[in-house]
Amino acid sequence: MAMAVEIPGSEYDAVAKLAQGVLIDYGFSMFPIDVFALARRLGANLIPYSSLSEEQRKKLSEKPAAEKGFTVARVRSDGSVVYDLYYNDSMTESACRYTVAHEIKHIVSGDALKSDGELTETDEQLADHFAKCLLAPQPIIITCGLCDLREYMKYFGLSYTAATYWWQTTEKRKSKYGDYCLFDHEKEFLKRLRQCTNITRAGQKRA
Numbered sequence: 001m002a003m004a005v006e007i008p009g010s011e012y013d014a015v016a017k018l019a020q021g022v023l024i025d026y027g028f029s030m031f032p033i034d035v036f037a038l039a040r041r042l043g044a045n046l047i048p049y050s051s052l053s054e055e056q057r058k059k060l061s062e063k064p065a066a067e068k069g070f071t072v073a074r075v076r077s078d079g080s081v082v083y084d085l086y087y088n089d090s091m092t093e094s095a096c097r098y099t100v101a102h103e104i105k106h107i108v109s110g111d112a113l114k115s116d117g118e119l120t121e122t123d124e125q126l127a128d129h130f131a132k133c134l135l136a137p138q139p140i141i142i143t144c145g146l147c148d149l150r151e152y153m154k155y156f157g158l159s160y161t162a163a164t165y166w167w168q169t170t171e172k173r174k175s176k177y178g179d180y181c182l183f184d185h186e187k188e189f190l191k192r193l194r195q196c197t198n199i200t201r202a203g204q205k206r207a
């Protein structure tokens with residue numbers, strides 16, 4: 001396991017805003033979100049390890065840091081980019097969801113366009129933070145008054161490990177800023193999310 005690097009809080013905040021922006025822009029307002037559908041909307045081909053040939057899997061086992069998943073960007077002749085998002089589907093459903101959410105950060109922030117070796121430990125830690133912000137946005141946790149990590153698992157499809165970590169982080173935030181404190185950009189996010197939800201509901205009624 002790599003050593004944790006010190007990242008300024010402002011970078012974590014920027015990543016949280018990025019995750020919220022993705023949810024709004026693509027209209028993913030119902031939780032747990034369908035993170036696989038979101039990845040596809042972002043131009044990703046989802047490739048489970050189980051679909052690979054024996055030979056491809058052997059190559060994979062030699063690739064560093066590929067236990068959970070990784071993304072390869074391909075630039076097509078017309079300049080558009082396709083992302084091959086490989087993930088280890090022998091993991092639990094919640095671990096697969098988390099990995100896909102982590103890889104989405106590498107796609108939306110342009111990390112995936114760097115060549116493999118260029119991803120830094122900072123990129124990886126921020127992608128982990130992004131995954132939690134995307135799957136379980138703190139403004140929702142706070143506004144719904146969720147305070148049990150089992151609720152984090154139930155409502156957001158987080159694994160026990162991810163839920164535990166995110167619960168600790170959120171409780172720390174609550175004791176610093178107050179149980180129901182929301183920042184202005186988070187209030188705005190919730191407002192826009194409600195608008196998305198209304199649109200989705202109206203669409204379902206029409207269908």
Ligand SMILES: [Zn+2]
Nearest residue numbers: 102106124127
């Ligand atoms: Zn990564």
